[in-house]
Amino acid sequence: MFRIVLKLMLQGVTDIRRHPWIQVLTLAAVTLVAFLGGLFLLVLHNLDLELHRAGGDIQFQIYWQPEAEQEMVRTQWDSLRELEHLAEIKTFSGDQALELLMQRLGGTGDFAWLQGNNPLPATALLTFSVRDDDQQTWAKATYLHLETLEGVEKVSFNPLQLDLARGWARFSNQVIWPLILFLGVVLALVVGNTIKLSQLHRRNEVEILRLVGAARWYIQLPMLVSGAVLGLLGGILALLMLKGVQLSLRDLLHFPPLWLRLDYLPSSQTLAFLAVLVVMGFLSSWVALREK
Amino acid sequence: MISLRHVSYSFGTQWALKNISLEVRKGDFLFLVGPSGAGKTTLLRLLHGAIPLKRGQGTVAGFDLHALKARRIHLLRREVSVVFQDFKILPDRTVFANVALALEVRNMPRTHTERRVRAVLRGLDLENKMHVSCAQLSGGEQQRVAIARAVVVGPQLLLADEPTGNLDRELAMRLMSIFLQFHAHGTTIVLATHNQEILACVPDAKILHLEDGAVNWTNWDMDVSK
Structure with missing residues (x-):
């Protein structure tokens, strides 16, 4: 049983090659949306840091x-x-x-x-x-x-x-964190819908698998893994792009009287960012594969 | 093999099947005939669990259709294979991959799968196209791939919905001879068609004529209480 599950999970990864153009376009869309979201998160994180530093x-x-x-x-x-x-x-x-x-x-x-x-x-x-x-x-x-x-x-x-x-702390708690949460939801919805749309082209394959007697988990597991892998790859690429932007803009505002230095996202936020993308890839694939 | 009692089915307010009772024994060959919209496809879909049985009672290959839960439908489909007019194959995969799919979902060992697929493809004169992409095949070849996938698992029951509908007369006759081969090996076959010509290919077949969702006539004694 473990061997079959492992085989299906590997199939989920290799299936990405099966329709390369669709997958590449999906990956590009997920990466760009995640990058935009990450950029916003980076700005909010630095704003939060600066507010605490200054006030x-x-x-x-x-x-x-x-x-x-x-x-x-x-x-x-x-x-x-x-x-x-x-x-x-x-x-x-x-x-x-x-x-x-x-x-x-x-x-x-x-x-x-x-x-x-x-x-x-x-x-x-x-x-x-x-x-x-x-x-x-x-x-x-x-x-x-x-x-x-x-x-x-x-x-x-x-x-x-x-x-x-106290004012800064309240501002940070009441504005910045809700904004980050809102950003997380928007990111999750857009990424989720993009991956969901990419999975819809596999409906024919799903229908045939059902027809030949495949169990539900047998059909869903590789596709859920594909979705999660797309989310993870998109997230990693977005974080790499974000690191490039952060390094190139790091000292842009580091002059008197601003003395602002752009920091990269802390590891906790980086992991949360990746987790949101992986979970959304997984969930959106599941939604796309739900039996009607 | 198939036992239906007073089965009805509606799409909203439109009745697709009306009070159908039917008995098909192991090894039978049954033609479902009738005009378009008579209920042939709906009846076939009901028999392989694509739509739920809401009214009446029915068993197929030992599965009680009324009690069959959605998560167990795949077990019914492992005993009942289906061939469609539009083939339902994966065009971007090879002939071998399409046929092997039915065995792979049953977790058959790779060597067994290869041996079995090769044997079935040889029987259907497709062995030399085994590694060709299905997109490169003709309509008749694609239909034979669909049949190969259906029979490779040795099903108890083979359902076919207008399998000759997209083929010319010569190919249709060739396809019927393939069905007859499997029937001769004991496979129960239910074939829906509105092509009267192919009925003559199986002289001892049962024929059930549907019209407007109801049984119009049959060529055998339909008293299911017997």
């Missing part, structure tokens, strides 16, 4: 008391680096802050006389990338945690930034 971050600025022990502050900086959701940390000792201030002010900013008696405190600028739904609670808890650190005088963060982060 999805929350920053806390921590000011230590000027008299706080430098050694203790440095230990705290190390522990801050372990915090969850931390995307970036910038730290400044009082001396570093003074030096930076002098650099920025140039010739007019000679504060050398302050060295040894520096009033500037140690500070840290923490940037978090938070994707949780309950960012408000997270921000409050983080604020309280930072404020209670030994030697800390003040912690500040901009609540507007939190609102912005």
Whole structure:
């Protein structure tokens, strides 16, 4: 039995050669539709990334008391680096802050006389990338945690930034993901119908197979495999074309002030993309072969 | 082999078969005759499960047509072969591939398939065309391929729907002699035709004349209660 199933599945692959022009045209149509869908997905994915990069971050600025022990502050900086959701940390000792201030002010900013008696405190600028739904609670808890650190005088963060982060997250969840789902449905329908139409020319063959006593599974298995293989091949070709487009456009917008770099689809989306095409190839073949 | 009791069939409100009762024994040769639209094709389609039996009772080759589920129809078709006027062959495949198809779906070993197909094609004078694409054959040759595919499995019952309809007189007579060969080997044959001339080829055949979906006359005692 296993041998027969294997033989029929292989037949499904080799059957693609039987009507080469129809299959090539179907493959071209599936590839182009999948490529268009993939292109849209690529844009949405990069838009989502950019939105999170640009607006999805929350920053806390921590000011230590000027008299706080430098050694203790440095230990705290190390522990801050372990915090969850931390995307970036910038730290400044009082001396570093003074030096930076002098650099920025140039010739007019000679504060050398302050060295040894520096009033500037140690500070840290923490940037978090938070994707949780309950960012408000997270921000409050983080604020309280930072404020209670030994030697800390003040912690500040901009609540507007939190609102912005939540806004981007909401936009991403309510617009981008539904758009991706909608795209998936459109892609599935168009690819499905294309493969279904290509299978209809085999109705004569199906009728003859029924006539000579072939069981339903015997007729359907090779054709379902053919449909799935067409979907898979179309998907792989579309992804290759997409990779070519991504590589050629990668640095097109990577200049100030945009600094946008086109990333390729992550592996999870690539696999989902292929899975949609394979499943639709399979299902559409099944629909085309349903007994009337 | 075939037993029908009060079988009727309608397409919507149009009755194609009206109260047909029929008994065909193993080894019989039955001609279904009558004008176009008399119900010959509908009756043949009913006999190989292409349309369901809704009214009346019927068994064919041991299968109860009324109780036959769609997923088991292929088992009936392994016992009942059909030949059509339009051949129903795959033109892009070779003669061998077309005939072997009937054995392949039964998962017959390759060597057995080759031996059997070759033997049948030899009998039908098609052995030298075995590897020729069916698209390159004449109408008569294509019809013989269809017959080869039907008989290669050694069916209990062979149904033929106007098999000589597309052929000239000479080819039609040759085809009838092929049917007679298989009949002589014990195959039950039901052949639908409106060609009166071929009836004479089988003098001892049963003849059932259909008209407007009903039995008009027969050349044997039709009392199925006997």
